Amino acid sequence: MNFIPSEFAIGDVYFPPLLIAAVLGVILAWLTAKQLNRYRLSRFFFYPPLVLLAFAVIYTVLIGTFVIPS
Amino acid sequence: MTTQRLMQAISAKPAHTSPVDQLVALYRSEAFRQSVRVALAMVLAYAISLAMGWEKPHWAGLAVALCSLGSVGGSINKGLLRILGTALAGAVAIALLILFPQDRWTYLVVATLFVGYSAYMMGHSSRWYLWSIAGYVMALLALAGGPDGATTFETVVLRIQQTAMGVVVYSLVATLLWPRPAIEPLMQRVRGLVDVQRRLIAHDAAILMHTRSDVDAPALRMQATRGTAQLPADIDAAELDSFEVWETRRQWRRCVADLGALNEALERWRHGFPELGQLDLERLTPHLATLAAELDARLAEVSRMLGGEAPRRGPQEVAARLDEEALAAMTPFDRAALVCSQDQLHRIERLTRALFNTVADIRGFGEPTRQGHAERRSAAPWTLDPDRLTAAVRAFVAVWLVLLACIYIPSFPMPAGVIPVTAALVIQLAIVPQLSTGLLVAPALGGIVVAGVFSIFVMPPLSSFLGLGVAIFIAVFLLCYLFSKPSQDLARSLVLAQFVMIILVSNEQTYDFLYIANTAQMWLFGIGAVWISGWFPISFQPQQVVFKQLHRFLRSADRLMGAARGAPGHWPQRMALAFHKHELTTLPGKLDRWLAALPAVADGGVPREQVQALADSLHALSGRVRELLEVRGAAQSPAIVRELIADMRAWRLGIQEVLVALAADPDGVEAGRLRGRLDAKLQAMEARTENTLDGAARDDASTEELDNMYRMLGAYRGVSEALVSFASQARAIDWPRVREARF
16 A cells, blocks of 8 residues: 655645645644633643643654555 | 724714714714824825835834824823934944944843843833833834844834824824813813712711711722823823923822822821720811811812813911820820821821912912922932833843744744744733733734734725725724723734734735735744743743732831831941831732732632732731831930830830741731730830830920820831731731642
């Protein structure tokens, strides 16, 4: 199985797949953080900024691997 | 969306107005005129720069975009600060190059220290824009001079030349096209402020006289505080485009100082009302209604003079008639409360009189005045401000983060851009540190998208400057009109700056999508570095800052309470005293902003009303402690002091103990128990004071010394009451929830 995502073409402009995955990953991590703040679940984390970065990385890897077609 | 707003602006008028009337109304609107001014100045700046064959015309466009304010004077003032800031930045960039040509790390450390110093100086005065420019332009010029700095001098000269040209062009356009002198907004603001204070005096007097007042006092107080803070910048602007203001600039500054002092005196007067609640003031102070009417009439005349009309009457004397018989029958603490309230009222009377005379002098209706009533700020010794220092540390860290990324990450995008961008953002945040970094993303990226579309789809088919000029005019006009509200100033500046930086007009125009994509990345990296510096090494999260500032405030109050009475001693003691006074005076205002930045209930935070009540109680405590410090310096009767000193000392130590406990844990002191302790102390002190005054000590004391003793008693009681109120408001807040770790 090939896990390497292919390039993204928007209007004939080619974007690296990692850029798209990273942008979506950061947006999803930010939305998750907003919800965790809202429902007061953020208090269970020791250091939230690192958790936010971790979320961004996890989402980026997941989107890059499973959402962006290879 | 912009078209929609234009249509809304036209269709928002009553249905019976004709389309011609609607167009005339649009033409007369300030938003329309300002948008035309900026767009025209931008096109002219580009035209001159391109015609002269100068490099980097976008620097002139940037000066127009960032210095274009509503009034002529405001724009000239900002433009001059931009030019001076650029010159300072250029001098520093060249000096660093001369001093450390071969020492890369020393050069970087000193350069970033200058960026940090600029961030520190942002809070110094109303001329903060100079430091904002100096800090980031220094980084920009140092990098634009090339890796060996060979062209730094030429770059500095070019930057100053383009900036000066942009400023001159906008100033000329603003002066010739629908000129709007800065004296108009200045007069409007001062008149508005005088009116607000007039209504507040009437409201406060109505409370004391138990009559009805429908005024929204909290909103008025907020208006007064904001208006007073904005006035110095208005005067800076007005003195540049109005000879009338320039000639009387000293009187204007005195007027602003008096308005600020009047604001504070009104607050202190109001804070004493709870202690007056039990007293029959109509009998004790029969002159109160007359004095309130006189103050009202006096401020009405001030407002009249500001409108250009001669005053119908001058300030009248109102004799303070206290009912001596009733005073003698009062308890010492009631009498103390009355004396303190009368002192504040006298201060208000003196300040309004000084304000009347100053305004009469400014408008040419009276004799020249030498001085106002407010204390001069410059008389206070220099002190270090910890919050400005943290802003400087943040700037230093943010710039180092991108510097290290540029040095150690291969192919890091646009190092020559990302470092100045980061410096500009982090220095700007020094004056609004409570602003969430995430809020910068939308205007930054929005501006890049708009400018990117313009650059890719609109610019390539254009073949002459006529076409380019018309296109730039339309785009800049629409952007300015879309962001024309005063609350959108920051967003407008960001979007216009992005527009100018992305289209990058030049005589040999090139179009490169990669440049736009890299600029977007560059901004995101810059914002990311600023975001990280908001967490590390010093947290700028509101829930953390509020605790730290509360702790500092209470510790400073404790130190000031414990400071020895009389001469402040040697230099270190004087500096420490000045530092704690500065903390006590400035922290309530800072805490207002940080408390307002705490998350709302909907986001898992605490109710806004509780937070506001806590902020009010902090202002009251600050005012009361400062009042006590002022009273402690007054002459006292040695005989009375001998009798009361042990009790007063015990009382002071009790207050200090509570302050220390609250500093350690705002939730740790139960207000009910504190109230019980205070009541017991008041009873004991009352008995002791009555005994003392019944004895021989009273005969030894002069009237002034007796009044000073009452002032001291009133001030101690005031601090205690304010402390109980603060403890009770702090107790109402769910602190564990405030302290919760958040993203």
